[in-house]
Amino acid sequence: MTDIETALEEIRDRGLYRRMRMIAGPQGPRVLLDGRPVLLLCSNNYLGLADHPRVREAAADAAMRYGAGAGASRLVSGNMRIHRRLEERLAEFKGSESALLFGSGYLANTGVVQALAKSGEVVFSDALNHASIVDGCRLAGAETFVYDHADMDHLAWGLRQAEGRGSLIVTDGVFSMDGDIAPLTEIVELARRYDTRVMVDDAHATGTVGPAGRGSVAAAGLEDEVDVLVGTLGKALGSYGAFVCCDRPMAKYLVNTARTLIFSTALGPPQVAAAMAALELLREEPRRVERLQRNSRVLREALAENELPTAAGETPIVPVVLGEAATAVAASERALERGVFAQAIRPPTVPEGSSRMRLTVMASHTKTELREAARIVAKAVPETARRAAARRLAEASAPAKGGVFDGLADAA
Ligand SMILES: *Cc1c(COP(=O)(O)O)cnc(C)c1O
Numbered sequence: 001m002t003d004i005e006t007a008l009e010e011i012r013d014r015g016l017y018r019r020m021r022m023i024a025g026p027q028g029p030r031v032l033l034d035g036r037p038v039l040l041l042c043s044n045n046y047l048g049l050a051d052h053p054r055v056r057e058a059a060a061d062a063a064m065r066y067g068a069g070a071g072a073s074r075l076v077s078g079n080m081r082i083h084r085r086l087e088e089r090l091a092e093f094k095g096s097e098s099a100l101l102f103g104s105g106y107l108a109n110t111g112v113v114q115a116l117a118k119s120g121e122v123v124f125s126d127a128l129n130h131a132s133i134v135d136g137c138r139l140a141g142a143e144t145f146v147y148d149h150a151d152m153d154h155l156a157w158g159l160r161q162a163e164g165r166g167s168l169i170v171t172d173g174v175f176s177m178d179g180d181i182a183p184l185t186e187i188v189e190l191a192r193r194y195d196t197r198v199m200v201d202d203a204h205a206t207g208t209v210g211p212a213g214r215g216s217v218a219a220a221g222l223e224d225e226v227d228v229l230v231g232t233l234g235k236a237l238g239s240y241g242a243f244v245c246c247d248r249p250m251a252k253y254l255v256n257t258a259r260t261l262i263f264s265t266a267l268g269p270p271q272v273a274a275a276m277a278a279l280e281l282l283r284e285e286p287r288r289v290e291r292l293q294r295n296s297r298v299l300r301e302a303l304a305e306n307e308l309p310t311a312a313g314e315t316p317i318v319p320v321v322l323g324e325a326a327t328a329v330a331a332s333e334r335a336l337e338r339g340v341f342a343q344a345i346r347p348p349t350v351p352e353g354s355s356r357m358r359l360t361v362m363a364s365h366t367k368t369e370l371r372e373a374a375r376i377v378a379k380a381v382p383e384t385a386r387r388a389a390a391r392r393l394a395e396a397s398a399p400a401k402g403g404v405f406d407g408l409a410d411a412a
Helices: 002-014 051-067 075-077 081-094 105-116 129-137 153-162 184-193 249-259 270-282 288-307 323-337 367-380 382-392
Strands: 030-033 036-040 099-103 122-127 143-147 166-172 196-203 228-231 242-246 317-323 355-360
Touching: 036 367, 051 184, 051 228, 051 270, 081 099, 081 228, 081 242, 081 270, 099 105, 099 249, 105 129, 105 166, 105 196, 105 228, 105 249, 122 129, 122 153, 122 367, 129 166, 143 153, 153 184, 166 184, 242 249, 270 288, 288 317, 288 367, 317 323, 317 382, 323 355, 323 367, 355 367
Parallel strands: 122 143, 122 166, 166 196, 196 228
Antiparallel strands: 030 036, 099 242, 228 242, 317 355
């Protein structure tokens, strides 16, 4: 066996082997998965815009007018009028002075954290932040302090330890695997007290929470207090790519320092035009967001009625935490046999011992579909695992333990 085959074998032994499944057709509520019809409960196409006719037409039209690709990075010849136009609309939508497009949310997070957390400084990162933020911290010259999930005492302790070297607090707005919302008001207060910047990743919040889907920062009324707001075009906005909202000097700084923007090709015109059309639809039809929020409630209630308790919440991300990777995978496979596709999520995406089925709701689901899904998912989870899930939830006030990946010692 080669070392690669041995490594694969080890991944399999730990129950962490992943493979790509094949979807046919657009990301609607029902799709063909590896050739079989299933109800889709793990897409981030929250508002049903990826397959909306106007979004598709906008992409097709842009491809015919401007071509399929931008041909170069923004700083060479890849900067086009449609990039600027979308940036203006996004800034307006989020209530910021400026917006700057990036190739993806992953590229935005790694690029911005690296640009803002320099050698000799400390960046503070929530233990459950998205992998792209973790990688940004790893790339940055700064030390990283990982505070326990949403634990403001731990964050405050870390800020005190840093003795003025703190440069950035970074958090998901809506946590991608748990669906809870960051304590932004408290984070902003601490940032002010300790003179650090705040960066919020609203990848899952854009189009799903806040007034007219404007995100977690708008929901908390903190548009003027957050230094950098990241959003993706790849989830509720139904396209691909990402953006950063900030003030003008920050945008100019990022154009000059964010390596993932400087050294990567600009977004293709079809992606830009699709996102612009999606944003327009979001503004014209805020009821889409209300329907998504209603659907999130419907699924949570239906799961509870089927004796599968989930943490209280209002976002379209509904985790059913089952513990061991094998338990989550088996439950996901059983649900799939009965026609519901809800992906099992395992380490390293979530902490060890918190593997789960992560259900995501779309505005395009019907109530009937969501109730059917809840019945099937509940049946797929064995009684013992269901009781363990209920116990875990009761203990949920004890947060996941964070650590540090370099630099400062842990508080605990
Ligand atoms: C999906 C996601 C990203 C990555 O965005 P892409 O545009 O898919 O690269 C970043 N942060 C969070 C919190 C996410 O959920």
